[in-house]
Amino acid sequence: MKEIDTIDRRILLELQRDAAQSLDTIGETVGLSRNACWRRIGALEKAGVIKGRVTLLDAAALGLKLTVFIQLRTSSHTPDWLKTFSTATKGMPEIMGVYRMSGDLDYLIRAQVTDMAGYDRLYQRLIAKVPLSDVSASFVMEEIKETTALPL
Template sequence: MIDDRDRRLLALLQKDAETPLNVLAEKLALSPSACSRRLARLKADGYVTRTMAVLSREKINLPTTVYLLVKTSRHSEDWLQRFHAAVSSIPEILEVHRLTGNYDYILKLALPNVEYYDTIYKAIIRQVELSDMSAHISMETVKLSTALPVGHI
């Protein structure tokens, strides 16, 4: 059973997963050992699936975000496997979502510049047949968060 302390612990971890255990415990009014047990339980129960570092896209020269809308006329199992393999093989593709509506997929790309999109475009069409691709360049990031709201647990 998840309680309010668990929710607060999850929220704190999303802000900074490197927060020392004694600091987390203090913020939750728990002993470090009780906090450690809660954290271990949340991990074992699958609430925390992994811990990762968020890199500066500017520092690693990937400041440009492009969203790519993809339409296909093919939906066979073979095509799906090739598409999944294609998008998985290109590290600049950060996310791929299957959609309802006029397009079948949306891809989020992190690129060094707009011109590099052509490299990604060619890499995709070499591997899989598509009927339409429409690229949209992000001009400004208004909100960027990896933190999920914990109030729905």
């Protein structure tokens, strides 16, 4: 694991804010030359600290207006079931995140769909592929905070 110093943190904060900024802009902001900044970013990528760079899209502008959190319980906890579940959820582009949980829930899924009919289609495909003992859903009425930036 690469040791992250103050300058690395500042670079990471800048990249989280806007990964499309030029090396010159990032370097100027953090007090490094373009080349020194490039070397540090390369080292952070090689160390796995930077996993990738993406463009964030507006889901509603693309017709995906409904965010749903799907709570799942299963009566099966076998490796075969988990493999089936993992393959099924990874193959559904509406599913943005899948989390194995502690407590009463077994899994929590975050999905982005067009509307209630879109959710129902996703639900029908999911239960056709994976045996589940209980499925419930909560729909986002208002997004108060959403970020991809980690607190550095």
